[in-house]
Amino acid sequence: MAEAFRNRTEAGRALAAHLESFRDDDVVVLGLPRGGVPVAFEIATHIDAPLDVIVVRKVGVPGQPELAMGAIGEDGVRVVNDHVIAMVGATEAQFDQVETREREELERRAARFRGQARRTPLDGRTAVIVDDGIATGSTARAACQVARAHGAARIVLAVPVAAPESVTALLDAADEIVCVEQPAWLQAVGQWYHDFTQVDDDTVVDLLDRARRRESQSTDRQPPGLRDPIDAEVDVDVGGMALPGHLSVPADACGVVIFAHGSGSSRHSPRNQYVADRLNAAGLGTLTFDLLTDHEAADRRNVFDIDLLANRLARTASWVHGHEPLGKLSIALFGASTGAAAALVAADDPPVPIAAVVSRGGRPDLAGTHLSRVTAPTLLIVGGDDTVVLELNRDAQRQLVCENRLSVVPGATHLFEEPGTLDAAASLAADWFVEHCTTSPPDAV
Numbered sequence: 483m484a485e486a487f488r489n490r491t492e493a494g495r496a497l498a499a500h501l502e503s504f505r506d507d508d509v510v511v512l513g514l515p516r517g518g519v520p521v522a523f524e525i526a527t528h529i530d531a532p533l534d535v536i537v538v539r540k541v542g543v544p545g546q547p548e549l550a551m552g553a554i555g556e557d558g559v560r561v562v563n564d565h566v567i568a569m570v571g572a573t574e575a576q577f578d579q580v581e582t583r584e585r586e587e588l589e590r591r592a593a594r595f596r597g598q599a600r601r602t603p604l605d606g607r608t609a610v611i612v613d614d615g616i617a618t619g620s621t622a623r624a625a626c627q628v629a630r631a632h633g634a635a636r637i638v639l640a641v642p643v644a645a646p647e648s649v650t651a652l653l654d655a656a657d658e659i660v661c662v663e664q665p666a667w668l669q670a671v672g673q674w675y676h677d678f679t680q681v682d683d684d685t686v687v688d689l690l691d692r693a694r695r696r697e698s699q700s701t702d703r704q705p706p707g708l709r710d711p712i713d714a715e716v717d718v719d720v721g722g723m724a725l726p727g728h729l730s731v732p733a734d735a736c737g738v739v740i741f742a743h744g745s746g747s748s749r750h751s752p753r754n755q756y757v758a759d760r761l762n763a764a765g766l767g768t769l770t771f772d773l774l775t776d777h778e779a780a781d782r783r784n785v786f787d788i789d790l791l792a793n794r795l796a797r798t799a800s801w802v803h804g805h806e807p808l809g810k811l812s813i814a815l816f817g818a819s820t821g822a823a824a825a826l827v828a829a830d831d832p833p834v835p836i837a838a839v840v841s842r843g844g845r846p847d848l849a850g851t852h853l854s855r856v857t858a859p860t861l862l863i864v865g866g867d868d869t870v871v872l873e874l875n876r877d878a879q880r881q882l883v884c885e886n887r888l889s890v891v892p893g894a895t896h897l898f899e900e901p902g903t904l905d906a907a908a909s910l911a912a913d914w915f916v917e918h919c920t921t922s923p924p925d926a927v
Contacts, residue, residue, distance in 0.1 A: 494524025533693035555628030605633035615671030727771025737812035737919030742821030792827035823848035838918035846878035865894025
């Protein structure tokens with residue numbers, strides 16, 4: 483049996499494609515913690531909907547905890563299955579006893595995942611309940627019941643993979659069920675994932691925080707003034723020399739990301755172009771350009787001349803800032819391989835403020851002592867199987883004093899050629915840039 487999904491992120495994106503019709507509805511995406519939250523995060527991002535967790539606990543029959551005589555949710559929600567209670571002869575006192583124990587755990591989990599944030603109201607809205615898969619369906623049923631009790635007008639149960647018999651059994655609990663794969667024989671959900679690593683609490687909290695920031699930015703951000711999109715070939719003036727590039731800026735972009743490619747690459751790099759397309763889709767402008775002329779690139783010493791590359795990059799940032807109407811937008815840097823070192827050196831003492839830096843498979847170690855002087859928020863993205871570069875990035879991170887994060891993409895090697903890995907890196911970069919470009923002023927120092 484072939485694995486359908488590389489990981490939960492890939493599964494979430496596959497499922498999101500089936501939920502496109504919900505983009506303009508009054509929807510709340512609810513992930514079942516913990517495994518359902520990474521899947522739900524991708525859906526919420528794709529359809530631009532708020533993300534929350536739905537914390538539920540089954541009230542199991544004493545001695546038969548797998549058989550639910552009810553379910554409970556936050557804010558005192560209580561669902562009672564009179565049929566099961568009658569069938570097993572459970573008393574009200576027994577139900578209350580189990581409920582008290584389960585509610586303590588429910589409240590603990592809700593506080594851990596949500597912190598000080600309030601539960602997203604469901605009254606009159608469509609609740610899209612998401613898990614990473616359904617085997618028996620008992621937890622999914624409880625979630626549907628609780629969401630209904632919270633006032634949801636419509637319940638949509640969405641999963642990447644489920645047993646067909648479970649889908650059939652849940653038709654009375656949800657108004658609609660969306661499922662990508664329904665294998666005839668499903669022993670365990672994890673069989674349908676290459677990577678089914680357990681999701682920890684910190685990951686759930688981080689995804690919820692990122693989703694809240696995205697929602698806040700899309701609600702509060704005032705467009706910086708660029709109304710018409712730009713898609714043009716340009717010549718970047720880097721001090722008496724013109725370097726060819728391509729500028730792509732969507733309408734109402736929140737910033738422009740300047741790309742610094744690695745050694746042996748160019749502005750035509752398919753990997754950088756893929757990332758640039760993803761950033762454009764996230765509302766970010768991009769400038770891909772050649773840091774060296776063809777003649778200069780023929781001399782391999784120039785390819786590794788980090789000071790030269792950083793100087794070109796800094797001049798390019800000044801060019802973007804002075805290029806109407808881009809001067810109103812935040813400027814950020816994206817570097818790959820040696821280009822990442824150039825980006826970090828350029829961010830040490832930039833001629834214009836740099837809102838953020840992202841390094842993909844980068845060599846930040848080549849930035850040397852500049853690392854400790856970088857003030858721009860910096861994200862280091864490294865492949866989990868790129869072991870040598872991963873250690874170099876860990877060492878470099880210890881030297882950074884700015885806001886920073888090291889994100890490891892499981893299964894990726896240096897060029898992120900493995901299925902889904904470049905997509906994961908692009909998503910991480912887009913989130914980082916959107917977060918910091920919408921909060922950093924573009925005014926020159």
